[in-house]
Amino acid sequence: MRVVVVAAEMVPLAKVGGLADVVGGLSKTLAKRGHEVCVMLPAYGSSASAPGAVPHPMCPSLEIPFGKDRLAVSLRRTRHDGVEVVLVDIPALFADREEIYAPEPAADAGRFIAFCRAVSAFLSAHSPRGGLVHLHDHHAALVAPMLVEGGGWSGPIVLTIHNLAYQGLAPAELFPRTGLPESLFRSMGACEYFGRINPLKAGILYSHAVTTVSPTYGAEIVSGEHGFGLEGVVQESRAKISGILNGIDTEIWSPAVDPHLDRPYRSRQAVRTILDAKQANARGVRGELGLTERGAPLVAFVGRMTSQKGVDLLVDAVPEILRLGCQVAILGQGEAGIEEAVRRVSAAHPGEVACRIGFEEALAHRLIAGASFLAVPSRFEPCGVTSIYAQAYGTIPIARRTGGLIDIVKDIDEHPADGTGLLFGPPTGEALGDAVRRAVSLCADRKRHGTVLRRAMLRDFSWDRLGDGYERLFLSLMSNQAKRAEVGK
Template sequence: MKILFVTSELAGLVKVGGLADVSAALPRALEQVTGDEVRVLLPGYPGVLAGLREAAPVADLPGLAEIPPARLLGARGPDGHDLLVIDCPGLYDRPGTPYTDLAGRDWADNDIRFARLALAAAQLAHGLPGLDWQPDVMHVHDWPAALAPGYVAWNDGRQPVPTVTTIHNLAHQGLFPAGRLGALGVPEAGFAMEGAEFHGQLGFLKAGLWYASEVTTVSPSYADEITTPELGCGLHGLLGGLRDTGRLTGIVNGADDSWHPRDDPYLVRRFDLATRDEKQRNARAVRQRLGLAQRPAPLFSLIARMVWQKGVDLVIDACETLVRAGGQLVVMGTGDAALERRMHTLSHRHPGSVAVRIGYDEPVAHNLFAASDFFLMPSRFEPCGLTQMYAQRFGALPIAHRTGGLRDTIDDGVTGFLFPDSSVRSLLGAVRRALLTFNHRPGMGRMQREAMQREFGWDAPAREYHRVYARVHSRALAAGRTSACHE
């Protein structure tokens, strides 16, 4: 099948979070494992345009209401994959992230910017003059692309294209004032509870859920959790209905093979299951680089956005106990300024035992996984998570809250340690279990071997997504035949 993959991030060109990694790895796996032909559609941010190969205009994208027209470029990404890129400098040629300016403020015209992405997807789905390619299924990711199924549905009676919407994080929904309907070309009929309306606002993600043929999310446990009032972010009723009709599926993400200690170019010393003792050389190098004392202490690491969701405050509150027990802690991340300041205070209070790196550095991150004995992931909720998979591959046993994809990818007491609730007491209970294991070397070695042997590749997820595509495509074909018979 031909799949149009619609995303706002793509690793190798533009990355804010795990969405970029999925957007790069899943299309490759689909083509290699299932034979599907996948083209990735994304906005032409400066970094994207600079990284393209063989870029050339392939079609014109008409505007709608206040959404400007644009050019569509056909190109190849750094890895040679086929891309479709929206060339619209007025919307995308600016500094900052895809979503915010350099000061971290949301762009005031984000509704227009991502409506342009969604509208381009719908226009591609219905066929563009001059472009000899039309998808069988459209797969959109998170709120920036999620208005696309709405535009497909509001198509003046043309045959709908089957669509799949994937939720990577339900907490981010893309909500805009109802007064923006006209500017975005959203019909009044679409602004209803059975449509894009969410508590009086226009919800991009709500449209993506309501109008999609099927909805997926990034782990089976998170698929269950988002049907509850606690984690459903006000959409639990809609999501529960999708589940009850068999149109909500949880598929665990894979982990890209670039995160593997046997051939990682960033490591001081590469290793595999048979040579995992080489972790100690990496640990010595990390301690020297980050100013930690050179001692045979259990090394804990945390690589995360410093925000409430990630439970960073729990680690801060648990740090004193962890250090008194002889542990060392390395933290890398950026986010909430207050959490960053508290982390810096800890590093000054415990020189040689706590190191903090504000920001993100890819080589350092790889070396942290290679050096660490334990990897902290106390997220209050976690749709899937990738770092706990990377950690297990590197023999860094994750210590994680029993939620979402963490519950689905960590085997408690076998490949890591799970704790039951988001509290310091619960986290410290898991830390104490980890320290006991560290001091029992046969048990520690056994758990590291189990963790490093776990398979977290993309082949199995690709097959599951292909089954979803095949299902929605078959239903669309059947609906088309039924409509033809009625005519």
């Protein structure tokens, strides 16, 4: 089976968040299973000259109409982990900065419209028959209507929604640049949303299957919860929507082989050995972040500083967390107001609360390894992959009962035989503080803590297992297409 993946990110070539990890991990897994996988990415700044990248032999360059202009596009091909990677280089739009996304999403609208046009033109003209296209999020979603309306592609199209809140809304004046029929932008058309272009809406309607990144989040959006204005579209498409839980690349996220750790450790080692290694990593993190070294339980947060991620709930809970004898470390970046609140609470409690504004991959690994608990207080959560990383590293997740976190974290009190974390309900600092209190009680019971810690580390969230869901879906779509083609002969 040939799978063409279209996305804005992929590790290690371009990463802002979990999207890159999913694209890289799933693609590598499918390739290891013998499938022919090609990932198409925009070329951002220096990534256009990625190591080993050479002009694409079938199509080194092309031109795409873009409104009244024509844009020059070059395509370079390289390989990573057995996966073919095609870098779509549009110098007029993507070479002006190294950052993957603009501070204001609307500023990226034209860039990703052009990227989708280039991908669609290439696939329509040069991709062999018998393949499947897998699109990720709004950045790639317009490829679906472009391929269908262009008539040059007959294979199945799958769209994965990583977060329905991000729809890629673009101003109406950019619609002619899509090259799509004007009828799609009339009122209630597939691309129209209250006078603006909605790429994600179009992708949902034009794809043959739509996946979300966890079963519970899929059920939530189909039920109308967290629909963000697309409730009707999701309801109309509910028969083709399913949730498949994200996995992790255990060659990157494993405390046994992680090059970023001061002291690696393994799930099969004695609990005392694991805890000693985690303490050694915690000491390194405390020194790096300026926390007082006193062996206290460390509550960490790693992620985007947005309202969705609930960082403000953690800020509200800090007094109670400190009263319980814990320290707090926060790593991430995002909304200016939340960043400032994090800075203030850190300054108010020197040596006990630390923050690092920005994102550092190596520090994220060290912090998750050194922490006792990982706070994941999301108001809604499509997946919650950091809670998977936490369990792999023997760090107990403290998570809100929502979305993918319900699929990932089993509460230790509700599931005494197989629980691996703590869940809390109301999106409040008080509820988070209560959950931390339960976590501290767990640590005080050394035998139970050791049992839960090892149980968490032994859970299998690898793409080797969780990639089955995507493989089954893709093969089913390919089989159905082949049957339809046979009937049509």
